Amino acid sequence: MKKNDIFELEITDMGVDGEGIGHFDGMTFFIKDALIGDVIRARVTKLKKNYGYARVEEIISPSTFRVEAKCPHHRRCGGCQIQALSYQKQLEFKQQKVRGNLIRIGGFSETEVDEKMLPVVGMEEPFRYRNKAQFPVGIDKEGNVVTGFYAARTHSIIPVEDCLLGVEENAPILAEIKDWMTENVVSAYDENSGKGLLRHVLVRFGFTTKEIMVCLIINGKKVPAQNDLIKRLEKIEGMTSISININTKNTNVILGDTTECIWGQAFITDYIHLRNTNDELVGKKEEYTLSDTAVAYRISPQSFYQVNPVQTEKLYSTALDYACLTGNEYVWDLYCGIGTISLFLAQKAKMVYGVEIVPQAIEDAKNNAKLNGIENAEFFVGKAEVVLPEFYENLKSDVAAGKASEDANAMLTPDVIVVDPPRKGCDEACLDTMLKMQPKRIVYVSCDSATLARDLRLLCDGGYEIEKIRAFDQFAHTMHVETTVALTRK
Ligand code: SAH
Secondary structure, three states, X not given: OOOOOEEEEEEEEEOOOOOEXXXXXXXXXXXXXXXXXXXXXXXXXXXXXXXXXXXXXXXXXXXXXXXXXXXXXOOOEOOOOOOOEOHHHHHHHHHHHHHHHHHHOOOOOHHHHHHHEEXXXXXXXXXXXXXXXXXXXXXXXXXXXXXXXXXXOOOXXXXXXXXXXXXXXXXXXXXXXXXXXXXXOOOEOEOOOOEOOEEEEEEEEOOOOOOEEEEEEEXXXXXXXXXXXXXXXXXXXXXXXXXXXXXXXXXXXXXXOEEEEEEEOOOEEEEEEEEOOXXXXXXXXXXXXXXXXXXXEEEOOOOOOOXXXXXXXXXXXXXXXXXXXXXXXXXXXXXXXXXXXXXXXXXXXXXXXXXXXXXXXXXXXXXXXXXXXXXXXEEEEOOHHHHHHHHHHHHHHHHHOOOOOOOHXXXXXXXXXXXXXXXXXXXXXXXXXXXXXXXXXXXXXXXXXXXXXXXXXXXXXXOEEXXXXXXXXXXXXXXXXXXXXXXXXX
């Protein structure tokens, strides 16, 4: 075979980025926009020894899982990879992805995984779920200002006025900002030359409070016609915070270090409610009862905050469930961010210790604890794989020397450890210390099932046993899947 050859094949699998996978002439082909079950005519774009890439020339017979994608931009936009796949099939795919990784990478048996894994928790309404959007601002070929999203794997902006994963409030905000730019001749940032002012527009929306935050990320120190900008934005219902973030670096990182609030407050507030989640109930909306324990969070432009609030409530409530707290426990929450999970845990535990690498997030965590009147949570800044081992060794020698405080032993052998690491998973030094601390239970919240499987193997070889596994669809129409696992000490 050679480049540009045309051939027919059936798509039999899906790859990690949502691409279709099929076989032809002893070769494996990866084909963007082809869905499992499609029979297509494909054109070879790149060939390697045993595999190749191709693109769809024609769909000969569409997959029964194919649906009309709601968003007209979904094929070009880098945001959604699998919007043309029925939601039911998306969920099935995510369940299989987690299951497959646990078996292949973690080395767990099919029987064990099938026995312990509950059905994936999907959304009732898998659109308009995101509470945060970051729109790049640029100039099109005709020189007009455009806002939208990056096309897949590129930095060219597709004009999208209204992303269907985001809230409806985004569109009027963007329209006002574009009008303000036109009327006041405000330039858009150009990545190639490094010139131009406005880089990104960040919008956050508090689902429970309806509070809106707008932050303009600029390549400069201030914006022209600031009063006109404020006048246009403040009249939008729910507007609570308008700020400017300064980023003059030539970088892909969106936010710079300095943020200045120019109107209203520097933050918005949102609540996460605890849900009633015995495992049969999760996913059935009508059976939820809102508990009276809601935690309030102050969110600033830089804070990490889960983007899908509806699913976050289900995920965190399940994580809390899996911790099996009665009020007497000592708990560690590693990779705690702004204390989102820690503060839930604190309401049901004796003491919670949070660890997080970003100092600003720990500041937020402490403030959030105060805001909720929570006094039994303490936070440490640093890498979990450094803080935890150091803490453990130091405290152990203090105990041996009779110098340690009353609760030192309880801290050394906590009842529960919760981890919620980034995609790369936990560092081995962190897992080793967790094993030394011998908690009765470990709750692992993961956004990458491959590293989850690797870490679970280590924990299980070190004396733990999987009790329950449950996947959550935090990011409908994308390939990402979140998982919560409960482990107990054998
Ligand atoms: N549990 C929080 C945050 C989860 S995201 C929540 O649900 O909101 C993962 C967090 O781990 C991020 O806040 C990130 O800053 C932090 N992090 C990344 N590497 C880390 C490390 N080595 N040690 C501690 N925290 C780390």
